[in-house]
Amino acid sequence: MELIELVKKHAPVTGEQLADYIGVSRPTLRSDFSLLVMLGLLDAKPKVGYFLGNAYRGMDNSETRQRFDHMKVAEIQGVPVNIPDTLSVHDAVITLFTENADTLLIVNEDKKFVGIVTPKDLLKITLGNAGAASIPVSMVMTRFPNIVTLVSDDSVADAIRKMILHQVDCLPVITSVDESGQGPEVTGWVSKSNIIRLMSDITAAEELGEQGL
Template identity: 40%
Template sequence: MIYIKLTKRQEEIIELVKKNQPITSEQIAQILKVTRAALRPDLAILTMTGILEARPKVGYLYSKKGSNNIIYDYIKEITVADIKTKPVIVTEDTMVYDAILQLFLNDVGTIFVVNNGYLTGAVSRKDFLKIAIGNTDVHKVPIGVIMTRMPNIITVTDEDTAYEAAKKIIEHEVDSLPVIEKIVTDEGKEVFRITGKVSKTNITKLFVKLGSNS
């Protein structure tokens, strides 16, 4: 995808047309204090791209076809599969203390929990902190007891956009989302394999990548 940045004068012309439509090229030239000939390339670009509409014997009109929400279009092409990273996973019988160690060792914010290979729960740094300052003996309680359990976990799939993932993170006030794949077992039960995670860190990294001039 390639975009062209409009020049200052082209933007001025758009503003003029928006406010005074219909407006002729003579009138635009007069206001901007330039010749009609000087305006020609700019008006050509603006009409050919559909931002302005040239109506014979009437003048120029502003057309809403020329979308200016570039970022939206661009961002909508980035999927969860593009930005997901490896999740840190423990089993339900892991002691809370050991899960916290995994959190530090891997420097992540959320631990995901599986049972028989399928996602069953998640525990955030915040959840762990709550437990740690409470009366729970973190060495004796398994993570399965304190975790947030499916289906109360907000999830995404590979095909979701990065934008949708970010929106879920903000709306549900969570730090990280497991990327899941739904499987129906032979017994007709729905289970979920975890194939990655998307966290605020992944979104922030994506933001940095988008803004990098390279």
């Protein structure tokens, strides 16, 4: 992760300085900074700049870092919230609230992964559209394969890189597409919450180790 390495080398460093190092504008990195701070990999102080966060410092020894580098998505993925592609927008909104989900994964009648729908997608279709509630989610979802995904054997580090690169909060974990051309099945998902929980566990374990517990 280029940003983290730059912060490690130059901390404390401002967002403008980091943007100059990479050769992009400061607004381009805004979502990257937000995610890395949320994950605890970076921390920031007003008028000071960015520096390494507690989660990164917890991994900053060879044993912990090696364990993290070899950790697979299968070890942290959560249970997906799947809905059928025939479900109405109205029922999809209800599912978002009842399941406390940020993203809904859409499957067809054969239980194959066909797309995702987010609160933003649902809001767009319902605003000023009296009949929107009865529209099936298949009409508003983002369709596979135009979706960033993971497989269970991907590394957690790759999942974080994809989240940062594509500026997404959730990544579906799917099976490989088989030779028959059938779509993949959903096996789980990785969200910011999964990553944050992992970072917290690593930091806590490191602190206990330092205390000799």
